[in-house]
Amino acid sequence: MSSLDLVVFFAGLILSLMVFSYLLGDSFLFGIAMYTLVGVSAGLSALVLLQKVILPMLISPLGAFPQTSSLLALVPLVLSLLVIWLLFKRSSRITGIPLGFLGGVVTAALVIGVSRGTLAPQLLSIVNAFEPGRMTSSGMPNWTGIFEAFMMLAGVLAVFFVFHHQKIKKKLATPAPAWLEGFAGVGQVFIGVTFGAVFVGLFSTGLVALIAYIQSLVDFVGLW
């Protein structure tokens, strides 16, 4: 084991203990570890962006000025200067151009993407679940497919009713009908099952990370 590995190991050990101090509360040591993580990540990102983006895509094209690529490079350069100007004079309208452009593009991309990538395919998936070919198997009812299709439809509707019920419940003083309450309760069951699965996955991922780092500590101690 080289001295560099030894230094890295002890640095990792100290940082791990600082993170473990969170078991005793949000302490100063845990804060230092978090700030260290954020600082290191930001520094690395800055270096990568400088090396991979700013220099090759913004500065280098300016060297071949008469060419089209250099002219096109002026557009991000101007927008970048406007963003930098925003740090000094926020009230200027012209500085809102790059942010407005970026916000508009992101919003449009999200709306279109959600519609095309999630909403429409998921609705079609529910409809396709009731396709006769899926609900029958060699001329016999495919009970598994039928159960899955109806459970999918019931789950979607019940979860919709949960949010609808919560929204209406805040506005109306009178209690909702019993069937609506019951259906919303079924939806809450679906949501609870989903969150339970997410929690198990989250714990499993964290547990794997914990085991891996403890294993590395044991391996390191085993070397001596």
Add this chain to the structure above:
Amino acid sequence: MSEQPDELRICPHCGQPNAVYTLRCIRCGEELEELFDLQGFEIGHVPGSDESEDEIASMDQMLAALDESSLLEDPKQEDPDSPDDEADEDGLEPEVGDETPDWLEKVRQRAKAEQDAADRLARGGMAMEDQRAERDREQVDQAFEEIMRRIREQNEREKARRPWRAESASVDENGDPEWLRRIRELQPDREEDTKEISAHSAARSDLEDEWTEEELQELLKRELGQVDEETEEEITAEISPLRSVAFEAEPEESAESALLLPGEEARAEPELTNFHNIPEDDEEAQAGQPEDEKPLIEATEAEQPAQSSAEKELEEANRQNGELPIPLEDRETVSTQNELELVEEAGLEENFEQPAMQADLQEEAVPRDKGEAHDQAEIEDKSENADQFPPENEPESPEEPFQDLLLLRDQRDRARALKDILYQEGRRTIAVLHESSPQGKFGRLVLGLLLMIGILVSILIGPAGSIDLPPQAHALAFQENLASLQPGERVLVVMDYQAATRHDLEPLAARVLDILAGNDIQRRVVTANPVNLLLASNLLEPAQLPDEFIPGGMLGYLSLAAASPPNWGGLPISLAFDGEAELFARIDQVILISDSADFVRMWLEQVSPWRAGIKTSAITTAVSGPMLLPYHGSGQLQGFVAGVTDAKVLQVGPQDLVNLRAWQAGMMLMMVVLLLGMITKVDQDFSRRSEGQGR
């Protein structure tokens, strides 16, 4: 005479209605001679006389004429010294009878007889009227003297108390003002509790002083109940005294109500012994009680003797129990004065008075034994609420230094609010979310240590173990999709994960890359995450590190997927590539290595629609698996493997995975903790529900 007070007598001269016993018309001043129409002595209707010519003699003239008439003189009063009056009289009559005709003699005899009756009648009426006027004057004078005596005594007490007030207004040795000391002595129990809390605050954590939801609910219920009980108690206790104080203001307003004073002296007398600090304005307000109160007083004055006796018995019972050091009249005085304040409030006047009076009348209508039972019940009720109202029901101290401290209800409420504010000084009034208690911190520490110890023991003892879980459908789909790749096809590998999840992803990603390399499948590795430029060294050879960093994150992928290079040149983003600028050129499949379900979803939303012919699969963590299942069900995601649980599908060697025995131990420990937490939560809910039903 007073039986028909509504009768009126019309004046024959002017037509003015007059009282039936009025001697002269109140308008024209003429005498109402029809007042005493004596039978057989009708002057205006003497037979043979003419009404148009003869004037009608007035009553006094008639009486004067009768008095002056020698025929009607009383022989006993005429000459008491004469011994032979009777004889003379007897002897005179024959003489007169000898000289006067018979009809005249009959007239005189008749007149004499009726003169005696009229005289007795008039004198009797006048004597009764004089007697009644004399009695009224005596009662008015007595009431006036009583009021003046009270005012003088009260002024003397106020004067005697002013130096003491000025002296007691100073600040004590602790720096506490007089009003604060009074408040503290009014509620000694709470003060002791506060001292105890402050004394133990150093030992306790500050989190215990916070209001939890249960404490807030309990406090809210207690305060609501306290307010209700207080309102009901004061209403029941303060209705009847309203009459007495209202009655005190009556004599100054009308002489008619002053007639009631002698009967109320015994009731009003104890108030003279009471000190109070009611401002003079309040007393003036009491004196200026509105006229609307009068029917209230007159309607209930008949029941006051019984009420007084019941109150005396209640006071005796209180003294025996030692619960109420303040006399009942004192409390009633305070309550009554409070009532006057309430009466002055316009909003409460109609809503409070009439139901209260009805309830009071109903209470006083019950027999005396029931009234005693009611009083006893009221005492018990006050005893039960003694903890809520300690200053009212408990002896404050042997000396009772503030025996004279009687507060109006408004003043008491404000003092209580001020005390609550002082009591909650420095405390948090709104519950803070997600802030754990010391017990929570301790439990978290114990749980963490248990988990670490279990993992450590599992690593040190025995082999790593293996997981024999049934393969998931999405994992099988991923494996089938990977196996469907033919040699020579191109796969785009997109990396986007953090260092914390590398142990969950990299064994799977490394196995996939090995399979691709073994099947002679071309791969292209890109990333938009700067961290993955370093982490990729764990998967790839140094020569295979991703040299294509996509700027802009998902927007960069979107631009590369949606845009096409123009004929006159390339896109600015093409400068990020050293080699082929088109990212999706000749790509057959895309494998996403990501620990974020959002990244996979964004890819399916933003990039895949533009490249519909490219199949997409993912290597992700266990936490992202449930979120990606719908996309696998819809066919947008060909398949995915999630964490070490799907490692068996890819035939990942145990040596490349984490210690699965430790993983099983950790999962089992967490399952036990979750079950215990569920049982505890159910038990808490059941206990809370039981308490709620009990209340």
